[in-house]
Each structure stands twice: as structure tokens, then as C-alpha cells.
Amino acid sequence: MDLNPSDEQRLLRESAERFVAESYDADHRRKMANDPLGFSPSVWKQFAELGWLALPIAEEFGGLSGGAVEIGILMEAFGRGLVSEPYIATVVLGAALIDRCGSTAQKQALLPKIADGSLKLALAHSERAARFDLAKVTSTANRTAQGWRLSGSKIAVLDGHAADEIIVSAQIHDHHGPSGRIGLFLVPAQTPSLAISDYARLGGGRACNIELSDVQLAEDSLLGDDHDAxxxxxxxxxxxxxxxxxxxxxxxxxxxxxxxxxxxxxxxxxxxxxxxxxxxxxxxxxxxxxxxxxxxxxxxxxxxxxxxxxxxxxxxxxxxxxxxxxxxxxxxxxxxxxxxxxxxxxxxxxxxxxxxxxxxxxxxxxxxxxxxxxxxxxxxxx
Missing domain, CATH: 1.20.140.10 (Butyryl-CoA Dehydrogenase, subunit A, domain 3)
Structure with a gap:
């Protein structure tokens, strides 16, 4: 196996390291540490212009069809500057789950917006009693005549305070399939009965806890079909x-x-x-x-x-x-x-x-x- 980087990968590394060196100095990091948002919207826009937000997204949805190796090259450069922008939450987790689980219509509606920087996402999956066990989900999603009703609590949601939409995992309860299977639901950040309490993360950036109290969602808020996610x-x-x-x-x-x-x-x-x-x-x-x-x-x-x-x-x-x-x-x-x-x-x-x-x-x-x-x-x- 040839582990040498390709020419495109070398260019990505060079451009990322140069950008981080020029944009992330000690003063910038101190400013972001005291900023309520935790990152710079103008820098996020530059990420979009450089194509970094589109990196793992398929070309048919406005992306560059990059892989995990290219993401790793970018993230290593981000580590050098202690970058606090919500790249993991939006691109590595959010875009990946939409690509993996979403319907064609959902992909066409959401992925181009991620690529151009106009849509930020967060994944709300962790719960207090789970202790890193991804299969332990107690939040519930009950089917209603209008769509879905979500209830539950989520913790340690990376950059959830800044997300436009939050992908929430919940156990699906209906008569269409086995009880207890996990679904992923797109919840707009401004949805009524959704309470978000954010806090600073150790080492930079922010996270939040989320409370869902009978949150009412439309039928198409479920990502893809109702198979176990x-x-x-x-x-x-x-x-x-x-x-x-x-x-x-x-x-x-x-x-x-x-x-x-x-x-x-x-x-x-x-x-x-x-x-x-x-x-x-x-x-x-x-x-x-x-x-x-x-x-x-x-x-x-x-x-x-x-x-x-x-x-x-x-x-x-x-x-x-x-x-x-x-x-x-x-x-x-x-x-x-x-x-x-x-x-x-x-x-x-x-x-x-x-x-x-x-x-x-x-x-x-x-x-x-x-x-x-x-x-x-x-x-x-x-």
C-alpha cells in the first residue's frame, strides 16, 4: 500500500497549514474563548470559500467527494491552531449522517447548504445514563397524526448552541416496525419546547445540553425511512x-x-x-x-x-x-x-x-x- 500523499492531498495540507498559521494566533484564540458563539462566522465563511465544508460531500450535491484521509489532513492543521469552528459537528457528523440516512430530497435540500456554509448542524445523541454506549437511547419519538412528538434529554451536544438544525436520536414508537429502533430527526433550533443550555468546552469551543418536552415535528423531519439508524x-x-x-x-x-x-x-x-x-x-x-x-x-x-x-x-x-x-x-x-x-x-x-x-x-x-x-x-x- 502506497501511503505517500497525492499531489491534491499535499496541496490541501499546505493550504490548510498556511491558513491556520495566518489566521489563528494567540490573540484570536483568546478572543474566541471569551466569545459567546465560540467561533468566528467570518472564518466559517472562509472555510466555505476554500471548499473545506464541501470536502466530504458528493459532487452531485455540490461537494468535492473527499474521504476520511483528506478530512484527517485538514483536522491535523486545525489542531495546530486550536481551531474552534464547528467542523466536526456540521461536516464530519452532520453531513455524513444526512448522506448516509437521508432521502434523496433531504440530501438535495441540505447538503448544498452545508457546502456553502449557510447551514450548521449538530448531533444530539449522548445521554446521561449511556456512558458512551451508543445503543442506549431513552429519548422517545411517538408518531402522531401530524408527524412526530419527541421527548427526552441530551448532553454534550458539540456546537449545538450555534446549529441551525439539530439531528436528534430517539427511540421510535409506532405500529410500523419493532419498538425501540433508533431514528434520527431534524429539529430546527428555534422549535418551541426545545430548551438549549450551552457552556464552554475544555480547550476551546462550546457544547450544550438539550431538553425536548413534547416537541412537535412534521412527518418529513425523520431522516430517511424508519429503519434502525x-x-x-x-x-x-x-x-x-x-x-x-x-x-x-x-x-x-x-x-x-x-x-x-x-x-x-x-x-x-x-x-x-x-x-x-x-x-x-x-x-x-x-x-x-x-x-x-x-x-x-x-x-x-x-x-x-x-x-x-x-x-x-x-x-x-x-x-x-x-x-x-x-x-x-x-x-x-x-x-x-x-x-x-x-x-x-x-x-x-x-x-x-x-x-x-x-x-x-x-x-x-x-x-x-x-x-x-x-x-x-x-x-x-x-
Whole structure:
């Protein structure tokens, strides 16, 4: 297998890294951290102009038909700048689920709007009692004469406060199929009886909790048909974990680069810290952890469209391994910066916080080691 990037992929990496370097400095990140929206609408518009919002969308719907590898290239660059725009929520999760589950009419209506930046989405799936088990959904959708009635609670909805429409998962209760199957419903953010409470996420960006109290929806609010959407949700979140892994690699690489430069200029007993052999060994260990994480993120992206068990094992393996690598690199970076590593003057702490958030999002390393092991006992043909 040739793992060398194509010319198009190299151009994507170069343009993304250049844009992030020019647009995301420390002042911009501090401004976004204090912004109620959590990101810049003008930057989001630039994402659309650069074609990044259209990257994974099929050409027939105004997209570029890119894959998980191209998404990973973009996300690694985003990690370098601690980008807080709702790319995962809208493009990696939202657009993917519409493409996977939506009817032709829904795709034609929604995907071009995602590509041009006029529609932002969020996925509301996690619930308090689920503990990262994607199959545990207690929110309900009851069929009515007018359409659907949704009730339930969702937590940790990425960028839900800024979404124009929220994709909500719920158990379908009707007489058309087996009870308990999961459906995905498009809920406009301004829908009555929908309560949204947002909060800042560790490391930048925002998330929210959602309460649905007998929310009335039209018949066509259901994405696609009423078959069980759980396999599609698992597929989309595995892809999101691969993308987040690539973002974590970008963060880790920035910490290694920053720490290397700091040890060259920080002097102790009349010579740079980097002149000490033990410091060099620690920097080398950090670089090795980044390379291992990059390999796992690439593997998860390459397996994103493989059969379910193979794809899920690659995603969980990457999430678990990159989580451990990220914590090692973050802690070493803080320690090698000494007291400066926990001050507002340097951004090492901000990058470390984003890595801590990554380790928890969609389940930590311990959860994914267990999932990886359980999937290993699953028959390949299952």
C-alpha cells in the first residue's frame, strides 16, 4: 500500500497549514474563548470559500467527494491552531449522517447548504445514563397524526448552541416496525419546547445540553425511512474519532515543536536546557509518541469505509492509543516548560486542555480498549 500523499492531498495540507498559521494566533484564540458563539462566522465563511465544508460531500450535491484521509489532513492543521469552528459537528457528523440516512430530497435540500456554509448542524445523541454506549437511547419519538412528538434529554451536544438544525436520536414508537429502533430527526433550533443550555468546552469551543418536552415535528423531519439508524450513528462517530485523532496529532506536534524551541533558549547553569542529555531523551520520546499517534490516526482514516467490525476496531484502537500518547506529550511539555507551562503567558496549557478534552470525547482510552477487545471476539461475518 502506497501511503505517500497525492499531489491534491499535499496541496490541501499546505493550504490548510498556511491558513491556520495566518489566521489563528494567540490573540484570536483568546478572543474566541471569551466569545459567546465560540467561533468566528467570518472564518466559517472562509472555510466555505476554500471548499473545506464541501470536502466530504458528493459532487452531485455540490461537494468535492473527499474521504476520511483528506478530512484527517485538514483536522491535523486545525489542531495546530486550536481551531474552534464547528467542523466536526456540521461536516464530519452532520453531513455524513444526512448522506448516509437521508432521502434523496433531504440530501438535495441540505447538503448544498452545508457546502456553502449557510447551514450548521449538530448531533444530539449522548445521554446521561449511556456512558458512551451508543445503543442506549431513552429519548422517545411517538408518531402522531401530524408527524412526530419527541421527548427526552441530551448532553454534550458539540456546537449545538450555534446549529441551525439539530439531528436528534430517539427511540421510535409506532405500529410500523419493532419498538425501540433508533431514528434520527431534524429539529430546527428555534422549535418551541426545545430548551438549549450551552457552556464552554475544555480547550476551546462550546457544547450544550438539550431538553425536548413534547416537541412537535412534521412527518418529513425523520431522516430517511424508519429503519434502525444505530449502524449509521456508529459509522459516523467512528469517522469523527478518526478526525479528532488527527486533530490531536496536530496539537501534539505543536507542543513538541514549542517545547523544543523553549529548551533551546531557556538556560540553566549557563547553558540551554536542550544541552542536557536527559532533556534530549524526553524530547525524543515525545516525538516518537507523536509519530505513533499519527500512524494510528491514518490507519483509522484508511479503515473508515471498511466492514463495521474492522472499521470500529481501527477507530477504537486509534482513540485509545492516541489518548495515551496525547497525555504523555502534554504532561512532558508542561513539565519541561516548568512554572511557565501553567501560565496564561504561554499557550502550552491551552493545548494541553484540548488534549484532555480529546481523551474524554466519545469515550476515554479505557472504554475503547474494552470496545476493541470485545470487537476482537466478534465473528468477522457478523
Amino acid at each position: 444505530l449502524p449509521a450513528i456508529e459509522w459516523a462517530i467512528d469517522r469523527a474519532m478518526a478526525a479528532l485523532g488527527a486533530e490531536a496529532v496536530g496539537i501534539m506536534q505543536t507542543l513538541v515543536d514549542t517545547t523544543l524551541e523553549y529548551t533551546k533558549i531557556r538556560k540553566q547553569f549557563g547553558r540551554p536546557l536542550s544541552a542536557n542529555q536527559v532533556i534530549r531523551h524526553r524530547l525524543a520520546d515525545m516525538a516518537m509518541q507523536v509519530d505513533e499517534a499519527r500512524s494510528m490516526a491514518l490507519r483509522a482514516a484508511l479503515k473508515a469505509d471498511s466492514p463495521p467490525v474492522e472499521r470500529a476496531r481501527a477507530a477504537s484502537g486509534a482513540k485509545a492509543k492516541i489518548g495515551k500518547c496525547a497525555r504523555f506529550v502534554g504532561e512532558q511539555s508542561i513539565q519541561l516548560h516548568g512554572g511557565m507551562g501553567v501560565t496564561e503567558e504561554l499557550e502550552v496549557g491551552a493545548y494541553f486542555k484540548r488534549l484532555v478534552a480529546f481523551d474524554t470525547l466519545f469515550g476515554g482510552s479505557a472504554h475503547h480498549y474494552r470496545r476493541h477487545a470485545e470487537l476482537g471476539r466478534t465473528p468477522v461475518l457478523a
